[in-house]
Amino acid sequence: MKYHLFIEAERKVIKEAMLYPVGFFSMKKLLVLSLITLCVSLSAYAQSGGEMLKMAESNFEEGNYYDAIPLYEKYLQANRKDMQSWYHLAEALYASRNHSEAATAYGSLMKLINNDKELKNTYYLAYLHYGNSLMAVQQYEEAKKQYLDFLRLRPTEPNYRELKRIANAKIRACSEAQEMQKEAYVGDFKIEILPEPVNSPYSDFGLVWLDQSSLLYTSLPSDTLVMVQDDEDFAPVNQLYIAKKSNGSWQAPEPAYDFNHEFFHTANGSLSMDGKSFAFSICQENDAHEVRCAIYVSTKKHGQWSKPVKIKGGINKSAYTSTQPSFGEYTRRRMTSEVLYFVSDRPGGRGGLDIWYSAISRTGEWAEPVNCGSGINTSGNEVTPFYDKESGQLYFSSDYHYGMGGYDVFYAEGALKSWRRPENLGASINTGFDETYFSWRVSNANGTLVSNREADKSVFGKNCCDDIYFIEKQQVMELPAIVVNEDSVKLPEVNIALALHSYDNYDSIETSLLTGKEGDFKIRYKKDYSIEVAASKTGYDKSFKSLRTDDLPDTLMIVMRKAEEKEKIEHIDPTQPEQPLVLSDQVVKKAEIKKGSVLVLENIYFAFGDAEIQSEALKDLDVLERFLINNPKVKIEISGHTDSKGDDELNLKLSQDRANNIRDYLIEKGISSDRIVAVGYGETKPMAPNENPDGSDNEEGRRKNRRTEVVILED
Template sequence: MRLFSPFIIILILLAACSADKKATKAFRYGKYQSAIDLYKKQLSDKAKAPRANYFIAESYRLSNRIKEAEAYYEKAGGRGINKDSIKFYYVQALKANGKYNEARAQLEDLSKNAEEEKVRDRAKAELDGLSYLENLKTKASYYKVKNLELINTPSSEYSPAFLNNELFFTSSRGNGKIYQGNGTPFTDIYKVASRGANVDLATLAPMPEGINSENINDGCITFSPDGKTMVFAKGNSGKKKGGEDVDLYISRFRNGAWQAPVPLNINDPEAWDSSPSFSPDGRTLYFASNRKGRGRDKTGYGGTDIYSAQMDSRGRFSRVKNLGPEINTPGNELFPYVAEDMKLYFASDGHPGFGGLDLFVVMRQKGRTVIENLGEPMNSSGDDFGIFLFKADRGFFTSNREGGKGDDDIYTFVNEDPDLKVVNYYLQGITYTKDSVDNNQILPNTKVSLVDANGDVLQDFVTGNDGKFLFRIYDNEDYNLIGQTDGYLVKRQTYSMRGKGVDPTTLKELVTNITYDTIMILDRIELNKIFVLENIYYNYDKADIRPDAAKELDKLVQLLVDNPEIKIELSSHTDSVDTEAYNLDLSQRRAQSAVNYLVKKGIESQRLVAKGYGESKPIARNTNPDGTDNPVGRQKNRRTEFKILAIGVVPKKVEESEDEEFDEDKYFRGSGN
């Protein structure tokens, strides 16, 4: 019997240890194709095979090839590896390969027997999703799809964008060096002349050097509506300290050329930031990111989430905001796109889908956010993503479904729904202030926010020198408009679309745009400036707050909440009926009653001063020149006002009493007329 020497055994063990380290290092640094190749060499070792299968499966999943992961998840295991996690991703691989019955069986077991509650909950949600798909398949689909064969190759083509009769897309064609993250060549951005979906292949060309970079993945491009600003993703050099190295870059078109791109300030250096898309007005940038939670507006809900960022008049981005749990899930949401009708489209593997990434659309219906799967044939068991509409009923998207020319392919689609009618409602307005002679004067650089009935901010707009703002609004919804700029009181006013919409069936055009007009007048913050509160009435000889007066005082409560830096005097005035002393006492009681109401509504008492002026400051005649009664004048004199006493007040926190609640009935007295 031949025996190995101790020296040979040590060499074998060292070689095995070195191979393990190489595989682990490749996986850790996102070189997934290298990891796959290294771990496959361990499959013949029965002791290492279960763990090797797991890392091969994970490498395929993390490099967007989950179809190929199925066989490896089925055999995966090993010490320290979560079995429930293996089974959950095995389900995703089964769905990606169209094996829905097998996926259902795995989910039923997982929903009952998974150790962690959150895994059981996700499994139950996936089961509900399979039932949703069965119902979805029964609905009529008017979509027709077609492979855009002229530009697709055995390489990857994805993320189409259309501008000024040119189709832009990302492709791995023409690059020899392999990116170790997924085993395919690095990607560049290309463009080709196109009349809709009719491309002129003779014009196909890569974007210029500086936009594309050698041995760097460049892709996922978007343009501002005027075509002068471009944002795209760049990264994955293979030399990263980790796998998350994709950032967003911006370039501007000046003097006939694209300027050198620079990173956007909204990038997270530790995260993957990609798939950007401008809103139709060019003021909002949507993108996907796997950044960690850092405060309320950046809290992630899963893998990759969709975020928005606002662009100001100088082209700078700020106010990054997560779109929230209605859209983002524990899975991955990415490739956002907002069409001309302001519907948000995106790709997700977290919402109920056919497998891999599916295409979804977000709509507003009766004040609610409704998310719908676009169904087949737009979606398949593969990855379907990167949608772009060049008309209201047609556009492009990306898919790696069966029957394509290679990896990811670009497809065209048309929506042949005979009842398709797009009605876009817009609210346009101008921000003003009053000049010295009480005329309207345009107020520029004002932030105007559109807020829905639930208090959620739907859109922000910063006015330019013309003071104009524009919002997309929806039928049968109620809104608040909030205007604010330095040196002026925050203004809040309502706008309702109830009863203003049109019946789409009466329209002949595919797209109809309807615009409504409004104005917003902001008041300058000035010491001793007086504002009259409308409709603050009291019953005769009473100081109790009537229900109709309470509604008006609630508006003052909101104004004080919106403008926490001001202190006011709340004053009450009477007409000249009864004695001067009596009227002075009555007005003081009324002013104090109003102040008490505001305090009970949460306004700090140190911000309020009650003052009764009686009949001493009339704004109209109480009697006519002939001495007869002037009821109109007396009505004007019976008024409530507030005056700004101080600016820059720092409110003191008032502890709420636990044993005393505000009894509104105590303040609602009288018949009200």
């Protein structure tokens, strides 16, 4: 008799080669992980490589990815060049949403196939999925490279044309995500995972607030791995639970007995505006192992809920799924009608899962459902709608609208099938992983969302399962600011880097932006934070400001002075070849550059906490490139330095990343990699004090310490 472990992984294959095989669906399809594999049975691993591979392949073909993963990993330790096994391991990790390890596995596959055109076309989907995994872990530049490589392929499969369109959209999404990272003020929301017993090691999702302290949601609560025998007639099912908060603590959830089905999955509830109707999904798997859901409704009479019945009016359609209901309303000509938004894969949609609606008639009947239209729906998947009555906005998640990666939360204004362009909630809410089931408890103040971002609660891996997070909008103030020159003329398109540091802890927020045409910008901040502002523009000296939020002007004015020509070559002490020189064409032509000489890249500028090369740096890098081309025997060290702000280890990593990026830039320009060494020193080699004698910040000293140098290793 064989035992199995059931792991939740929301899977719904809408069409061949869908972007995310682990697409969000209303119920949790339970995948099988054998106890033999789970316990890393020595007898299994003692088998020959061929037997182990056969077992891994069998599990993979059956969709038992959690079974297959450890077997492939063990097999590949001794068979590093087995391309098919690397591909299947990567796909299994991808399907289980373990994107960091999937990216590593795809990388190993790419090393084996990148020089063979035929193999690249054979494994064409790997490039697309590799890009998706890299987006999930927010490696957007590398993700773009994989999408571009995908577009250069020429496979003969009929779905490639459609996937090319998706890849092009993903390239733009990567750029949009990078912009959102720069523009986001990540302190907009305070986000905390709800504690046990609300969140279990399995997925918890599909939530609705019954009142300010009662949460109804879907779960398979278990503190341990769930085992079931092969010959059991019924596997465990997800059900609805109610958790209540009392005296500041969440109590153990209780089953919602009025709605749950003993044998089928019950999920995704929604209360009507008057609280008298409750709609939810009941889902089951058919003989073809396809999940089908239908929406049921229960009504409250005399304080008691009626027996759930399948909702009428064409909302449920045979052979297709209808799920994730959300009650809303629509007012026209002073008449308010109840509306039910829901998700379905029925014909007539835009592709994948779409959001539909049905309005109730004057006779109390639900009308034939209508697609919400192209303003909301795409050829991807739009799921988990939530209608906010106070604002009249529809919140939903999409894996196609431009986002951070995976499913992002969006909102749109409008009604029924007429909606304005959806807005992404930005990097303060969304990550590269999946964010779904956004809902307000109190409109525009606090609520919840569901995410598989990294947490310690998952029963298998970091990202397999979903958790419920409480979100609270923070009070954010705005300080108007303006940049002018010495003559008080407003300066447009000045690069602004902002860093906000908490007074009480090590929390910090970094962002960057450009001033407008009138030199204006706004600093968004919270109380009890200090603000650091750095302004840079070609032709001007950099300007720095350090402020405390308890003592701010009505408007911050930053004055930038025109840069002066610095002919430091006349002041070089020939007995001190290590004395830093400011890199310029004049210096490299006139100075005697020897082994040990240090060149300061004065125009190299990085935003606070960022390693991305800014446009102002290109001037210095081009000078350095010309110097290396004209001196082909010279070898250099790129040295990255930071000031003392922040954690020592983070500063060391940041400086190394910055040095690596400069090295990569020069290599892409054709400089041989063996001529360049990149070293990050963090804050260990200051060239000026970071603080004044009285303990206050030495802004000028910190500016000098945040530098990049070139050290001549061989001349």
